[in-house]
Amino acid sequence: MFLSRRFGLLASTVLSSTLCAGLLGMSVAQAQQAVALDEISVTSPSPIQAPRAAPVADAAVPPGVLPVATNTFSPVTVVTQDQIARDQPRTLGDALFDRPGISGTSYAPGAASRPIIRGLDNARVRIQENGIVNGGVSDLGEDHAVPVNPLVADRIEVIRGPATLRYGSGAIGGVVSADNNRVPTFIPANGMQGQVTSGFSSVDNGRLGAATVDAGGDGVAVHADGYKTANDSYAIPGGIQRNSYNESQGGAVGISAIGDRGFVGISFSHYDAVYAIPGGVAEQDRTRLTPNQDRILSRGEYRPLDGPFEVIRYWAGYSVYRHNEVGIGDDGIEGVQAIFKNREAEGRLELQHVPVFTEFGKLTGALGFQSDRRVINTQLESFLPKTESRANAVYLFEELELRPGTRLQAAGRYEVDRLSSTAAQFPADYVPVDGQEPFQYARTRRFAPKSASIGALQDLPYGFVASLTGSYVERGPTGYELFSQGPHDATATFEIGNPNLKKERARTVEASIRRAEGPFRLDATGYFTRYTGFIYRNYTGLTCDDDFASCGVGTDNRQIVYQQQNATFYGAEIIGQYDLLPVGNGFAGIEAQFDFVRAQFDNGANVPRIPPYRVGGGVYLRADGWFARVNLLHAFSHDATAVYETPTPGYDDLRAELSYTKAVDPAVYGASAITLGVQGRNLLNDDIRNSTSFKKDEILLPGRNVRLFLTARF
16 A cells, blocks of 8 residues: 555545444434535634534625634635636636735646745645645646645635644645545535536636536535636736646545534546746747646544544545656757655644543643655656655643633644655765766665644734644655756756755744724734744755766756755734725725745845735725625745845736626526626736745736636525
């Protein structure tokens, strides 16, 4: 089995016992009442969440309302299903790019844009779908797409702070979680529900369509979804960004058995895409990537009638991913230049104990176990030899409610990592000697990252909630940070790892104040993080061709080396809305946001690829089914650059939207609500360059864009 024998036996035992227990405890009548079983919220390390009778459709929530999570110890950015249907993002980076504290890599806009959280990305940001890691290779290079399409997501969440201890040291910067009902967790009240959305964008002749459907009865629930997108090369001020076309398609099916004491389910999904890389050598060589992935996911939970555990839950997933990098090679012939393969399995088991009443207050918590294995295999002009990584971990969350409105929390995680590959010994100055290639040898590294956090959450008058958290998190280096040793065609880099890297350590203090109720909604956070042994990619100033012997005289690839030094990050994220005037059955209001990240090494040098300071605001109106908004986001010029990094000019992104939602008779229209709208982005047709992108000097982000969208819910 791909999982370790021990974890495979554990997962099989849990799956079998959960299935049997769930089936034995089923109540068909209760299952038909659309009971959605309580689970540990991914937005908080808190293992307790109030039960809910059934999922509430986003259509019932007024559009444009800022979602604020106030019951969490750490800030959470939420993108609702309604917002996804209106924005119609094609990547997670697109979906989150303008949220406070979040940016994107924007390597291939609309196709390959991975979220950046507080200036951190790749190995420090975990991307998952339904609780299991996404299973692609987007962390290996910014040109690699994340095999998750947000069009079929019910919700996207970005989790920061101590809550990330639940998922692993690879989430030291945050977790991006796309959640949907691919493994069904409820039976719709009317036996069936779903959504269909479509849209067209002017900037790239973009076409898309997506549909989801959930159905069930008699204790069995099923799910199906599918999507397809296609876009030509997009327009920029004064022309076309050549070689920027893309298309994708995919879908999933899932089935679950649901009862009054538990559920167990499984799903299969497929992802398939082709997209081009604009700018520089990639554009000249007509480089394009062809990712595809097959993924199996299972999850379930069981609620015993008695005993020490209140709820037992598990998640398990396995994925097979591959992409070819196609383009014109050095011989002038078009063909496959590199192949990336990734097989990955992950499982997690959580045991939520019954509440314990102490003299200090009610104590709730959960004990968790996690195990995963990953094998990366690259061929042809690729920079990473075959690498295998394994990780096993145990974690614990405990929450003490001192009194209503006052909670304390402590969490800890212990992890054991092992990485095996082929290392290379390069000269100290990374300049070849007499044309010699580096000596290669087998190498295994082992790490035992340890992490802990504490936090306090306090309800305040007028609906405000304040939190203060502190955390210590360790992260072991990844395989590509240790063992990279060659050219990466799509990114035009020659990457050199360091097999002697040590663990990275982060100490963070974070304070937040939030308000979700009433006409004024606010989410504000400030943080300070001190890194010991921060791992980063450093440009050496040399260029190479396709072998190390060419470094210093080559022209195609920039030489980058993984190094470590201490660094300090601090910043703030603020967003708020105020319903100013009542209009019809709704309100007219104002909104504003501000965010910044400052990151420096101890020697005074700047950390590379940090987002700019941003400020924005606008007005909105929601009433009688209508929603209108005009908003301007200004990014300041970014001059706090690293060595060999160029300054980035600022930009203004003027955005506007007008939509109308109408409830209709399902018997007549086949739908319960229909939304029709138009949305504009970059209406000033400004030159937008993203300071966090390796492509910022070679490409512009899309110019003026007007998009039509239509969504029907049933």
